[in-house]
Amino acid sequence: MPSEQFDCGLVWLRRDLRLSDHAALYHAAQQCRRLFVAFIFDRDILDSLPRQDRRVVFIWESLAPVDAALRERGSALIARHARACEAIPMLARELGADAVFTNHDYEPQAIARDAAVAQTLRSEGRQLITSKDQVIFERDEVLTGASKPFSVFTPYKNAWLKKLDAYQLKAYPSERALDRVAPLPAAVAGGLPSMDSMGFDAEFRMSLAPGEAGARALVDEFRDRISQYHDTRDFPAVKGPSYLSVHLRFGTVSIRELARFAWQRVQTDSTEGASRWLAELIWRDFYHQILFHHPRVVTQSFKPEYDRIVWDADEAKFAAWCEGRTGFPLVDAAMLQLNTSGYMHNRLRMVVASFLTKDLGIDWRWGERYFAEKLNDFDLAANNGGWQWAASTGCDAQPYFRIFNPFSQSEKFDAQGRFIRRYLPQLARLPDKNIHAPHLMEPMLLRAAGVNLGVDYPRPIVDHDVARKKTLERFAVVKAASGMEAASEA
Structure with a gap:
């Protein structure tokens, strides 16, 4: 190990809730004689979340074994419920840390936060040292x-x-860094704040094992x-x-x-x-x-000409999509899976995103925000990229004229209706060939299967063929306008 450059370092965990193969932890151990490890339940992020958020529970439960491992070495995890941009410089000050080590984050707000932390640390003669890890x-x-x-x-x-x-x-042999963790000063408390003290329900958890x-x-x-x-x-x-x-x-x-x-x-x-x-x-x-x-993609289309698209701001249809009441069984089952578990299968993410933007004609940003609220694995880069792909507004996106048919997608990828029946039990008695489009069945056969269409299950809120034509026209208008503008500039 090379000679240390610093007496004391603080490792700031974020999207890296582990101790093995950890870039920042490894580099901190290479450069510091003593180490402390911290995590901030950042109020700038958490304050806007509902009390029942599985992701916060997953984070808490993933940090518990980190804390336990540090305690075995005579230290503890320093966890705070605070604004990270304020808490990290304060902790560095309290601990006498010469440098804070953390891993890169690529989201615009995180980049701005890190710049603010770096500036504060620098003004006090300390450093923020970051590494590639995710x-x-x-x-x-x-x-x-x-x-x-x-x-x-x-x-x-x-x-x-x-x-x-x-x-x-x-792999970074970061486990060796545990030999460098130091006992916490008496004035610095270790351990995790309770979920209740942060305003979250500890019982609202994922089925996924944490850590x-x-x-x-x-x-x-x-x-x-x-x-x-x-x-x-x-x-x-x-x-x-x-x-x-x-x-x-x-x-x-x-x-x-x-x-x-x-x-x-x-x-x-x-x-x-x-x-x-x-x-x-x-x-x-x-x-x-x-x-x-291209941080502008957070709020704008990757292809700027598509910001001219006039979407349908139909809140009733959007609510039906969110709640799984569209009358398209695969779409509804997928949304119910998301709402009840926080998980959605990747194929279904494409299907429901295509349906929202190209069948309902609703702005992809509405759907992206809903996924951000609900997905256990929400990641801004992937979520934004996936939504813009489906909406045909992004880089290397699905061509706008390729529009998923939700009925044929259902027949191809859930042929026996096993997934649909799991989330729409009211359709369980329908034959496999009919479960994808109940509205096409004879009323007598529907009643025989125990389904009263419009009561037990909704009729389709849109005609797919009509919606497809409208989408093609919507994009054609923008393409034509872009072409005319390009011609005038030439």
Whole structure:
């Protein structure tokens, strides 16, 4: 280990709720004689959340074993319910920390927060030292031949894979840093604030096991299924996904470990499963670099001309979509899955997003905000990228003229109606061939199956064929206007 540059360092956990393979913790141990570890339940984020938010409980439960591990070494996690931009400089002051170590965050608000913290620390003669941890490649690490950020996924993926080597996937031996943690000063309290004291319901939790142990169990279980991932990933009634997205979001598992696991399987497995799953991890990096280079996408379309689209601000139809009352069974079942569990299968995210923007003609930003409130694995970069992809307003997006038919999507990916029946039990007695579109059944057959359409289950709130034509017209108007503007400029 090289000579220390600092006597005391503070490690600030954020989207990295683990002690293993942790970049900031490793670098702190390399540069400091003594270490403390902190997490801030940031009021700038939490104050706008409802009392029942599974994500806050998941964070709390993932931090508990971190605190326990630190206590075994004679220290403790320092956790505060406060504004991070104020609490971190204050803690550094109280602890006498020469530097604060943390990992990069790529969201605009987080970048602004970190700049404010760095400025305060600098004014007191301290430093903020940050590291790459939540992606494999970041910022300007993967660029086009013209040294520009990529805006199309496939060439980005090819460049990503070409750049990949063992170094990028190497784990940080950060567990050794625990030898450097120090007992807390008497004036600094350790441990976690109670959920109730922060205004949250501790009983409103995910079914997902938290922390590194929870992530480890899922990784081990997925090892036996990754070869079939390509064949099973699109079917919501089948155990196809890895279910690791929440753990990736909160950093209870290292992205380097997952990419290394996938890459090794790609080298040894002749099936497409591992390569398709690795591609999903690359999509994640792709959307993070899009957000970093184009922070305007948080509120604007990646393709500026599509900000001219005149969406339908129909609050009644939006409420029906949110509550699973559209009369399109696969869409409604998907929304009920989200509302009751905080999870939605990836195929269904595309289906419901396409339905909102192209069947109902509602602004993608409305749906993006709803997902941000409900998704356990909400990540701004991925959520924004996915919604703009579905709405055809984003980079490398679904072409606007390719519009998912929710009935055919249902027939293809839930052919036997197993997923639909799970969330819409009132349709359970319908034959497989009819469950995708109950409104097309003869009334007598519906009644025989115990369904009174319009009472037990709604009729479709929109005609898909009519809505499709309207969407094509909506985009055609914008394309024509853009073309005329380009011609006039020429």
